[in-house]
Amino acid sequence: MSGGLLAGRTAVVTGGSSGIGLASARLLATEGATVTIAGRSEQRLAAAAEELGPGTRWIATDLSSAAGAARLAAALREHGTTAIDILFANAGASNAPELFDTTEETFDQVIDTNLKSTFFTVLECAGLLADHASVILTASVGYHNGRIGDPLYNAAKAGVRALGRGFAAQPEFLQRSIRVNTVSFGAVATPMTGAGAPEYEAALQEWAETEVPLRRWAEPVEAAGAVLFLAGPHSTYLTGAEIPVDGGLVQL
Template sequence: MGKLNNKIAFIIGGNSGIGLATAELFASEGARVAITGRDENTLKDAAYQIGENTLAVKADVLNLSSLDEAYQQVESKLGKIDVLVVNAGIFKGAPLAAFTEELFDEIVDINFKGTFFTIKKALPYLNDGASIVITGSAAAEAGVVNASVYSASKAAVRSLARNLSADLLGRKIRVNVLSPGHVETPIHGRLGLSPEQVKGLREELANGVPVKRVGNAEEMAKGYLFLASDESSFMLGAEIVMDGGWSQL
């Protein structure tokens, strides 16, 4: 029997990288899985990769009405949600002197505001006793050059997990955070770099990690599975940092 047998799991941002690996693992552990993404083509490909019964819903955390529609689709086709993974987010950085209001708003709107309203709008569609897992970042635990707003947005969602867990105690809904460090995901390819530059970046990042490598999406998925399942039933408002010791040593 799988750790998520007969559970309904909804992964926001489940069409690539860590979200996709998590959706695949959840499905292999018995969950009925739904995912969101902003691109229909990658959503279709991801749903095929996860399994034939995967529900793929186009949604964008910047468009709050699309979240309402996504939750309605999940409830009508699968039922109420037992596991909600809030994984939509972006990384963008710039020197402090060059930071614009537009860039600030984009990062905060997706990473912080998007996370808050994704959870708020989920409330009518969650079963009592559900598990919510927010994607944080090890960058919130350290000082990172050119990443002030990104890191602060992830520190904000870390705080949300504590406070929302307190708010939802009456429904026994747990809110926890999984904070990855440097992980090999498609996000590096979206920075406008050549393949050679992406390879060089990953090597540079690996050199800064005590274990001398970056993580992979499959490793992160195991952390999400722990927080999603009953194995973490005594955890709420907490954080698991999976960064190879980068923020700790």
């Protein structure tokens, strides 16, 4: 669309083929941004890009390595991207094994997928960021408490939150008014959290009604609303901040 809050802006969304990433890409495109989505699966990316409409580009790369992040930046340049106004570093997965089944290999996989991917995506794309760009990182509210669950995944996401502060404080970004903020998600109904799987439906609903103050799971579009806020003109004095989107899960 030609109008909208983000008309004329260029956005890059990693992990953009499903869940929060796809919902965010859809919302950014609806508000006028030209969107590129990135992820591992060519098939899922192509399907998502077709859904998002003409002008949407996709780049298949594994962002869990520095080389994969470098391929993202190189492909953006090859596609003619000269400036990124919105970078949503969202790629990640709840891929932690049971605590006492964790090996060094699976430890590295969790950290690489959730923390290393964020770090190197921002570093490799830094040279493409426009003045006044908005960088948005995906974390999780899980790191705020010690509930039984995914301590390794939560540690990785705590690292992402720390990166949000650290990147925001960099003189190279501050001098160019590049803002870096973090959205920490809680109970959002996505494939990663088991949404849509009939065998989990009753248990997931019962958990939300018991544990989440708002007594329900969020839809991906509700999560994407925070991304749109940070991407748009109403958050231009916000940097280094964290927005929890969790229905009050760790706030109340």
